[in-house]
Amino acid sequence: MLITADRVLTGSGTYLEDGAVLVDGDRITAVGPRAQFAGHSRALGAELSFPGATVMPGLIDAHVHLVFDGSADPLATFNASSDEQLLRDMRRRAEQLLSSGVTTVRDLGDRNGLALRLQEEISRGGTPGPRIVSAGTPATTPGGHCHFLGGEVGGEAAIRDLVRRNLAAGAGVIKVMASGGGLTKDGPPSWQSQFSADELRTLVEEAHQAGAPVAAHAHGADSIAAVVDAGVDTIEHCTWMTKDAFGLRQDVLKKIIERGIAVCPAVSPHWQMVARHFGEERTKVLFGQVRQMAEAGVRLIAGTDAGVQRTGFENSLAGALPFYAHVGMPTDRILDMVTAHAADALGLGGSVGRIKSGLRADLVVVDGNPLADLGALREIRAVITAGCVKDPGSSAE
Incomplete structure (x- = not known):
């Protein structure tokens, strides 16, 4: 499965523009520019495209x-x-x-x-x-x-x-x-x-x-x-x-x-x-x-x-999360708090919390740019957990 979006959050406050994440089974197998995967979409399996969106760690x-x-x-x-x-x-x-x-x-x-x-x-x-x-x-x-x-x-x-x-x-x-x-x-x-x-x-x-x-x-x-x-x-x-x-x-x-x-x-x-x-x-x-x-x-x-x-x-x-912006924390550090830093504190830094080859494919796709506006985290386009896509609109009532 190939996931493409306008932005992929690859590090602390760092985006890969027009990026792509390749998922095989429950693992991330490659991350790179969308152009890197051009012409191989059939061999890579299903492609999920999210214009205007950001892919970030779950x-x-x-x-x-x-x-x-x-x-x-x-x-x-x-x-x-x-x-x-x-x-x-x-x-x-x-x-x-x-x-x-x-x-x-x-x-x-x-x-x-x-x-x-x-x-x-x-x-x-x-x-x-x-x-x-x-x-x-x-x-x-x-x-x-x-x-x-x-x-x-x-x-x-x-x-x-x-x-x-x-x-x-x-x-x-x-x-x-x-x-x-x-x-x-x-x-x-x-x-x-x-x-x-x-x-x-x-x-x-x-x-x-x-x-x-x-x-x-x-x-x-x-x-x-x-x-x-x-x-x-x-x-x-x-x-x-x-x-x-x-x-x-x-x-x-x-x-x-x-x-x-x-x-x-x-x-x-x-x-x-x-x-x-x-x-x-x-x-x-x-x-x-x-x-x-x-x-x-x-x-x-x-x-x-x-x-x-x-x-x-x-x-x-x-x-x-807006509380932390209220007390003066920069947005990139706030996003780290709910991804990489949290994963490290829980002893899971080697498997989740980052978009990196070899890690578990736990991802979330949000509309817009969360580094510019934390409100983007409320606009969920897709959730991927262990490589499985979850429709955010199908939650139990």
Whole structure:
């Protein structure tokens, strides 16, 4: 299959004009000027031409929860649903993501391995959806944040056991709730730490010995410092909360940069409504911290926390990205956050996130020029996942 378009995004802010991508099976086999393939279209198989469009790597949402429905009260539906009901709804959400150009997601917490079951269905071709890197059951303290997912552990032995069980089930990342969170109304506040330094080190050690990365949910400034010292691979949210304010710590920020830890702020597509919750002044501080991290050189990746309160799955990522332009990030770096940089942070840089010969054929075709206008990411012409073309208009309702 030969895919041609006015532009092919081949690197950070770099286009190949009037380009073409050759796909054989589930792999990209060649990338070059359209003229390079002229006269060989019959031998190359089907040709898909997209005038006025851009071919770019498939988008990566690095933080979702497919088990939640994104309503005003996602826990109500969650608690009232059987596993089979949840799985049925998760299939629909996965298809919504794919139709929005998202070809890889990192699911950071579900119940009873449902995301792993869904990933198996998708990999067999039985269910349309993005590739899923699943954390399985996230580790939390008894009564802690997201305890209802079943990952309550106390002590180092129980932590090791949970990590091993997740990995044995097929998890591609280990998730730890290092602080409280807003979704858990009966749990500790978001700024409060949940695990001791020794417990965090034990979890990271157990995961890393098996070759698995660790993603740490950490809102509190103390919990952020603790997970950095423990050696996690990504920090989720990273809002630097204290009991009464926000407080970015320059010494911890320096360690994050030196150790190459990626930060996923998990910005909602409704980011402009944050001031209603925190107030104008605190919101300026919160947004300013993301700007400081970006300017300091932190490796930021994009995720939406899709599934939590009022955060759905359709076009969620495209709706969230203007936040990063709002805090001053250039468009080329924003696109890297949802492609190459996200792939590297998820440990998938050798297979997705770039348009390069030998990589998996996960591609999205958008109208216009996303480097000039991020709104182009809402105008999906085609989605290709593992070499299969998905009609973006056929998403389940």
